[in-house]
Amino acid sequence: MSSSVHVAVVGGGLAGATAARELVARLPDAVVTVYESTDHVGGKLAGTEVGGVVVDVGAESMLNRRPEAVALATDVGLGERLVHPEPVTAALWTRGALRSLPPSVMGVPSSMSALAESRVLSRTGFVRARTDLPVPTPSDDVSVASYVGRRLGREVVDVLVEPLLGGVYAGHAAELSVQAAAPAIWALHRRGSRIAHAAAEQSASAPRDLPPVFAGLDGGLWQLPRAVVDHPSIVVRTLSTVREIAPLPEGRWSLVVGPANAAERLEADAVVLATPAAPTARLLAPAVPVAARLLREIDYASMAIVTLAVRRDQVASGTGGSGFLVPPVEGRAIKAATFSSTKWGWLGERAGDLVIMRASLGRAGEEHVLQRDDAELVATAVADLRDAIGLHGPLADAHVQRWGGGLPQYTVGHLRRVEQIGEAMAGAPGLAVCGAAYGGVGIPAVIASGRAAAQTIADHLESADQREAE
Structure with a gap:
């Protein structure tokens, strides 16, 4: 050539x-x-200094069980920096408390016993989910809310599916395609007409020695596109x-x-x-x-990530896990919080006596939430974190990263x-x-x-x- x-x-x-x-x-x-x-x-893979440490202010993890990302990182010389999250659990902030996030396939429960123990659903919602109605698979694409709601009830959609979709797309289950936005849910129909039963079968048949779900980079994912x-x-x-x-x-x-x-x-x-x-x-x-x-x-949804650095004694409880999701029905401004210095060992070491956490705000159609200045967004996030984990006292540092039109729907x-x-x-x-x-x-x-x-x-x-x- x-x-x-x-x-x-x-x-x-x-x-x-x-x-x-x-x-x-x-x-x-x-x-x-x-x-x-x-x-x-780098686009939405970006980093900046918060609390004296350079941290991701966009995506901070990538799927490890698909080969493309870890292979690319290795190809461009970042293989030795590949790391995995600490083995800590995630929670769901619902019904007035942080509750254990039950295992699921994108919100479709894969263990009814774990779902019952988590108490994330009301008694009525749990009984409806356990019914697991066998509904014929639609011939055309439908929304995630329609597909799951007809089978397991609206509460499963509101409490479990919505926050997981919100974390990926900042969208709404009533509008997102089950085939495109939740292919793991859509694939359950191949195992039968009862999707919760299919999710449980899939979980039971999965190999026990699977590699970690997610990976990151020591120092942050923002390094990847620059190396590429x-x-x-x-x-x-x-x-x-x-x-x-x-x-x-x-x-x-x-x-x-x-x-x-x-x-x-x-x-x-x-x-x-x-x-x-x-x-x-x-x-x-x-x-x-x-x-x-x-x-x-x-269409695209806009969102913002508020990253905070606080002293360890400013958090009453709740930072023992990787973070928590927030169902939209709870009426909170934040849709999720991540305790980054707990989730990532390298960040915990570099943060020293500080806790680095981040909260995400904004879903499709909620641009008004983001029409506040940075100080107001920080105050909004802190108010929700105060109620969730007892955050109190002055911040050591804070940063607001806005992603206008950041996520396709x-x-x-x-x-x-x-x-x-x-x-x-x-x-x-x-x-x-x-x-x-x-x-x-x-x-x-x-x-x-x-x-x-x-x-x-x-x-x-x-x-x-x-x-x-x-």
Whole structure:
């Protein structure tokens, strides 16, 4: 392949970083330029100093039982920093107390005895869940609330399913697709028409020597995307917003980069769009209008993470575990809290006499919760933590990280929507999309999306090179 091959990657989050890394691996003679509109790569994998320690203020863990994330970390030289959470339990703040989170498949109880002992449900709610009605599997996609609620009752949805979905998507079970947003629940139908029974069977048949569910990095996950783009054939341009893309003759693409009064017009042999759905739709509208229209149908939820550093004697109880989830029906502002310095051994060591904890706020449609200044958000989080774990006294430090439009909402019909986007993109050779909007919001899924986009571009360029040689 000609050494003049140039690929542009728009968006420097983990999907874009992965796509860039995969491209230089597949196309050794190519140069890849990553255009990132902010002042740093990494997107929602970000870190900052709180209480004298650099901590994650975005995602802090990744699935360990999918191979993509841990493999990528190892490939870019971070293998020795891979760590797992401490073996501590999580809780649910419901019915006036922190209660043990019973085992489940994304909120579908996998042990009725553990569910009873946890007392997270009322007596009526437990009796309804234990009934586990055998409802026929729907032929079309439905919401998570509809699918689970018809089988186990509304209280299971409100108390167990909602907080788990909120932690992943910051969304609502009544709107999220069971097939796209809760595939583990959807897969239970293969074991029978009673989903709680199927969840129990699945749990009982699982190997007992499984590796830890989650992994992190000593020092924080924010290190991963920076290491991924650290390659001599990858050029990173921060503070560089791509305003337009357009096809050129002979299969190449033009890009308009920068502010309107100082825009550059550049060219590339191919382009990967690793941006959220809305900016991707704007860039695609002239060239692939069908994909642009479908992308505009994907909504996003905003959220904020409030990280606090406090002295150990300022917490009355509750920090012995990894944290707790909060069902929306409780009417609290926070949707979850993580005791990060308890969850991660490396952080506990570096924090010394301080406890580092974080609370997340904001769900889809609750933007008003986030329309407060940082001081108000900190006070809101502290008020809920005071009631939950007795937090009191002055803070040693605090930080607010806002993620406006941070999490795509996989609403009913999402899988078909993504399939149609793929069909439309197939008509634009040399152009590919990737990111959390498509096949999963978790870190391994985002990495897989970036790799798939890179492979599409590499296959296209290699085929074009072969045709030219002939």
